[in-house]
Amino acid sequence: MSSLLQIHPEVADALATGGAVVALESTILAHGLPRGDNRVIADRIEGEVRRNGAVPATIAVLDGVVKVGLGPADLDRLCASDDIAKLSVRDLGAALxxxxxxxxxVAxxxxxxxxxxxxxxxTGGLGGVHRGAASSFDVSADLGVLARTPVLVVCAGVKSILDVPGTLEYLETLSVxxxxxxxxxxxxxxxxxSGYGVPWTVRTPAEAAAVVLARRELATDQAGVVLANPIAPDKQLDPDLHDRTLESGLELLRTExxxxxxxxxxxxxxxxxxxHGASLTVNVDLVLSNASLAGEVxxxxxxAGR
Known part of the structure; x- marks a missing residue:
């Protein structure tokens, strides 16, 4: 590994012995959750991965080094600092x-x-095609990276504030x-x-793993796989409240x-x-659910790989 990339000993040991490892993003901790709560939730997310028999590997850049797997002190620093940049793939070289x-x-x-x-x-939700992308060309880098990166991403679909059918169409175009x-x-x-269907359904973590292995066997795994894990209906945001809030939010964007x-x-x-915080509660619930499922997969x- 490059000197610019450090793998936590626990993660390295699991990878070396063929153990189960789940990567976790850090933007949700640094930018998506309130200070204080984010540190507690970081442990809960990693705990869901561990509870299902896998090793969590939260990824971040600290002191110009990529860290794959964070210790408690690293998580403390990530969750407390106000000077944490948001890094997509294009930003990594400059940050390092x-x-x-x-x-x-996600990217x-x-x-x-x-x-x-x-x-x-x-992760929580995948980035996607933004509303009005036909004129703004605003498409998340998540999609392009998934098209060339063979990683299975467990998510709760894409954020409902995006162009959902446009995102699904673009994923099809990219063969994801x-x-x-x-x-x-x-x-x-x-x-x-979201109001839209998916082309394939898997019923168990083993079936999801089998899809990945089949793609490897046929050498058609140049792209990633999206495993869309819906939040339970009784934990979702009230649909009427969601629609009213979204309509008001889109108007706010136009005004501002x-x-x-x-x-x-x-x-x-x-x-x-x-x-009044209900959406944040849903966000946390779905991330925990995704971490749990990712651990199982x-x-x-x-x-299956042994």
């Missing part, structure tokens, strides 16, 4: 060269997980398979059902003239404020 601290997005976590030899990654976990409907992050990379954080902040994949 300039010795910056940074949190990894950069996927790329770094693959670089370290990790095949399963858990989309699997629904125990559902034939594509989840919408805060919502169990917000575009590009500032759209998603502004809308998520608006959801949190308008729903990683274990199934490790067992």
């Amino acid at each position: 060269a300039l010795h910056r601290d940074g949190a990894t997005t 950069s976590t996927s790329a770094l997980a693959h670089r370290a030899g990790i095949s399963v990654f858990a 398979p989309v699997l629904g976990y125990r559902t034939d409907r594509f989840p919408g992050f805060y919502l169990s059902d 003239g917000i575009t590009g990379k500032d759209v998603t954080p502004r809308l998520l902040e608006f959801f949190h404020h308008t729903t 990683a274990v199934a994949l490790a067992r």
Whole structure:
């Protein structure tokens, strides 16, 4: 491994012995959750992975070095600092060269997980095609990276504030398979059902692992796999509240003239404020669910690979 990439001893040992490892992004901790709560939730997310028999590997850049797997002191620092950059793949080289601290997005976590030899990654929601992308060309880097990175990403679909059908169409164009976990409907992050279907359904972690192994066997695994895991209907955001908040939020963006990379954080902040924290509770619940499922899939994949 490069001197710019350090793998935590526990993670390295699991990888060397064919054990199960789950990569975790750090942007949700540094930028997506309130200070104080984020540190507690970091342990809960990693705990869900461990509970299902896998080793968690939260990924971040600290002191200009990629760290795959963070110790308690690293997590303390990541969750407490106000000077953590948000790093997609294009930002990694600059952050490393300039010795910056940074949190990894879905795109950069996927790329770094693959670089370290990790095949399963858990996140909250996937980035996608933004509303109005026909004129703004605003498409998340997550999709392009998935098209060339063979990592299975467990997520709750894409954020419902995005263009869901446009994202699904683009994933098809990029030959990224989309699997629904125990559902034939594509989840919408805060919502169990975005209103659109998925082409394939798997019922067990072993079936999800079998898809990955079949793609490897046929050498058609140049792209990643999306495993869409819907939040339980009784834990989703109230659909009527969601729709009203989204409509108001989109109007707010137009009024404030917000575009590009500032759209998603502004809308998520608006959801949190308008729903009085209900959307944040849903966000945490779905991330924990995804971490749990990713742990199960990683274990199934490790067992099948032996």
